[in-house]
Amino acid sequence: MRYDLTDLKLFLRVAETGSITAGAEQTHLALASASARIRGMEDTLGVPLLVRGRRGVEPTAAGRTLLHHARAITQQMERMRADLGEYATGLKGHIRLLCNTSALTEYLPDALADFMAKHPQVNIDLEERLSREIVQALRNDLADIGIISDAVDNSGLETALLRKDRLVLVMAPGHPLARRVGRRTSVAFGDVVDEEFIGLAGDSALQQHIGEHATRLGARLRYRVRVRSFDAVCRMVAVGNGIAVVPESAAQRSRDASAVKVLGLSDSWANRQQLLATRSYAALPGYAKELVDTLRTGDWKAA
Structure with a gap:
């Protein structure tokens, strides 16, 4: 059985993206060449490595085993390149970072801008995912570093507290809900789930998370407007177009400009902590360890 590094890197990218086409693009191969390499790997092994479907491809049991070893081999190569980096020029590192909204x-x-300015040889693939999806990706060696909520099961991973991430409810001071709650400082999500909401556009992990909690209450959130940022959410809320659930940091940053009323959510899932997660810190290449250390120390905050 002989697989070269190009085969292994191709298979990694195909598994990560769920697409042979995307995997071929990321490894700079023609689609026909990439497909031939995958078939050659399967012929050599004698079993399928991928299940091909209408929505893409997924690794088989044999494919997941190959994926584990391919990840380990490529990580070892990255560590070797990092160790030799001081003796060579033009070497690049690659970090796959998954995070929540x-x-x-x-x-x-801000953190990545500071890190990348100091490490121009390192490329970062940053993708937004639900925390439970990030945990699974880390366990399957499909990501190097993850930022997750402490609400999900992270067993088998190495984690460190990153920061608090409380979710709050924001509304215009003149909104009917603001008048109903009066001087109360918090409210249960179930008491507001039938209101009209402002949300983030696109496939936001936070909106999926909030929607799942609404579903558990037997409700479906009604979004009157979807916008691209928390600042825009707070501006839409401030003029009375609806209410929204946002991180407390976003509400505090926007409060003076947008004049919104902030209420705590009494639900336990709203009082989250952000965790920095890896499968194994010791196994990361040096430059990936530096990113973890930068995020943990928060040195970038003063930049």
């Missing part, structure tokens, strides 16, 4: 919008841009 709050991390992506509230503090990661």
Whole structure:
């Protein structure tokens, strides 16, 4: 059985993206060549490595085993390249970072800008996912670093507390709900689930998370407007178009400009903590460890 590094890198990218076409693009191969390499790997092994469906491809049991070893081999190669980096020029590192909506919008841009300025040789693939999906990706060696909520089962992973990430309810001071709650400082999500909401556009992990809690209450959220950022959400809320659930940091940042009323959510799922998660910190390449350390220390906050 002989697989070269190109085969292994191709299979990794195909498994990560769920698409042979995307995997071929990321490894700079023609689609026909990538398909031939995958078939050659399957012929050599004698069993299918991928299940092909209408929505893409998924690894078989044999494919998941190959994926585990391919990830380990490529990580070892990355560590070797990092160790030799001081003796060579033009070497690049690659970090696959998965995070939830709050991390992506509230503090990661500043953190990554500072890190990448200091490490121009490192490329980062950043993708927004639900916390439970991030945990599964880390367990399957499909990501290097994850930022997750402490509400999900993270057994088998190494985690460290990153920061608090409380979710709150925002509304215009003149909104009927604001008048109903009076001087109360918090409210249960079930008491507001029938209101009209402002939400984030696209496939936001936070909106999926909130929607799942509404479903558990037997409700479906009604979104009057969807916008692209928490700042825009708060601006829409401020003029009375609806209410919204946002990270407390976003509400505090927008409160003076948008004049919104902030209420705590009494539900336990709203009082979250952000965790920095890896499968094994010790197994990460040096530059990936540096990113973890940068995120944990928060040195970028003062930049």
